[in-house]
Amino acid sequence: MNATKNKLVIVGTGHVGSAVLNCALSFNFVSEIAVIDIINKKAQGEALDSTHAIPFSTGTNVNIHAGTFEECKDARVIIIAAGPSIMPGEIPDRLTLASRNVEVMKDVMTSITQYTKDAVIIMITNPLDIMVYYAENFFGYPKNKIFGTGTTLETARFRSIMANKYKVDPKNVHGYMLGEHGNSAFPAWSLVNIAGVPYNQLDSYFQPNEPLDTETTAASVISVAYDVLNLKGCTNSGIAMAACHLARAVLFNERSIFPVSTTLQGEYGLHHVALSLPCIITEEGIERRIEVTLSDEEIKKLQHSAQSISNVMKSVGLLK
Structure with a gap:
């Protein structure tokens, strides 16, 4: 494995990705967190905001920063929360997101595989089971190293x-x-x-x-x-x-x-x-x-x- 330290990469900093970032800080289990978003300013803002929480932490300091997919090259874990979710008023079925998020996942997995096939990838993007199948079977990544949060x-x-x-x-x-x-x-x-x-x-x-x-x-x-x-x-x-x-x-x-x-x-x-x-x-x-x-x-x-x-x-x- 190319990873040299406990590094987490979070892809997508919407409602879910930002919550993952905050939760990861509270778990105090990594030394570095890189956040990636198609809107780089959003990723920068989330990283900066979370950095200001460090002085209140009872754990060790964490290096939090925004970055590109190159950050994946030495990550141990990558959590993918990219792509649109169901909004209030839409059909209450995650499967309706399939066509939109297949394209999102194609871009994300293509970008990740340029830099690593070593990190364990945890997927959140919906419709989750379809995204997991796509990521596991179409990009040459070790299947055991990709799974979704599932049920x-x-x-x-x-x-x-x-x-x-x-x-x-x-x-x-x-x-x-x-x-x-x-x-x-x-x-x-x-x-x-x-x-x-x-x-x-x-x-x-x-x-x-x-x-x-x-x-x-x-x-x-x-x-x-x-x-x-x-x-x-x-x-x-x-x-x-x-x-x-x-x-x-x-x-x-x-x-x-x-x-x-x-x-x-x-x-x-x-x-x-x-x-x-x-x-x-x-x-x-x-x-x-x-x-x-x-x-x-x-x-x-x-x-x-x-x-x-x-x-x-x-x-x-x-x-x-």
């Missing part, structure tokens, strides 16, 4: 909803949202438990005000994303935290398991599509996709996610 954020939302229902710490809720980062994501109920108690026994152990309704709970995980979007105009805090947790897993070789987006290689009979499954994250990116045991119904939902994404990839020329 890590949906999983956090799901755990939060379940924790509120049963009045426990969300960190004690175990389970995943899988599939598409978007409207067809689903909770794998067969894997869900709190303190080892499976989901179908939770009501008797924790006695909530109302019985668990799995369909309503699953729908609320999807709809709450659009609640945030419509209330504040964007979603950035949760996804920034997710991306930085993933970056930390890489930088410290944590071997943490997250449901991230990556191109499947025959898991559940699926090929030529990127979806979220639990994956082991190391300093080299994805070490392994874990083909967890799912119910027949959950496999059908995963296949539905795959079909939904594949149809859009065909529409923008990424699949025949």
